[in-house]
Amino acid sequence: MSPRQNGTSSLMQGRVIEGLRERIITGAIDPGAPLSELALAEEFGVSRTPVREALKQLQTEGLVEVRPRVGTFVTTPSRREITELFEMKELLEGAAARLLAQRGRVPEIDALEENLREADAAVARDDRDGYARLVGEFHDLLIRGADNGKLESHYRTLMNQLAYARLVTTSLSQPGRALQSDREHHLVLEVIIAKDGDSAERVMRDHVRASRSALLAGLSDD
Structure with a gap:
């Protein structure tokens, strides 16, 4: 050839x-x-x-x-596989939140603030598809803002295995989850802007665990 x-x-x-x-x-x-x-x-x-x-x-x-x-x-991930992947997601996103908090006022912070303005509006009008898209964008901005290529590479592989875009819709189908998720995002960004790395990692990990719980509850309803 x-x-x-x-x-x-x-x-x-x-x-x-x-x-x-x-x-x-x-x-x-x-x-x-x-x-x-x-x-x-x-x-x-x-x-x-x-x-x-x-x-x-x-x-x-x-x-x-x-x-x-x-x-x-x-591939159809089992509940165990989803749980394990979310455990890794929690670790990586917690680390990303800490790293971003340490960087100060970088462009991703402005983008995250705009993302939350759009997310607030999507939740207010009960636009689940729009909010699901913004959730994906929020997490992508967080990972990019960490400015760590190795972390981002592992994260992208993980998200592909989770087929996250599909799963987030299941998570948000739980009553009240979209509003709660939006509030959690606001808290994450608040502590990141305050440059509080410890709290940023903790609240980000709390958020990922809450998302996992909502997802697993949604899968149980199927």
């Missing part, structure tokens, strides 16, 4: 990986759904080889599972 063909193949594989990863983590493809190499190859306009390689990569990331002689499926 020529260097040009190699490059083209890598680009095609990358496009399939990005496209499938986005659909899985947002819930556009349901947990447990079968993934057909042939159907995906036709959909992406590629041969089956880049699809097969893309599925191997997504299996490494924990987003798909291959069942020998059965097929490939979108």
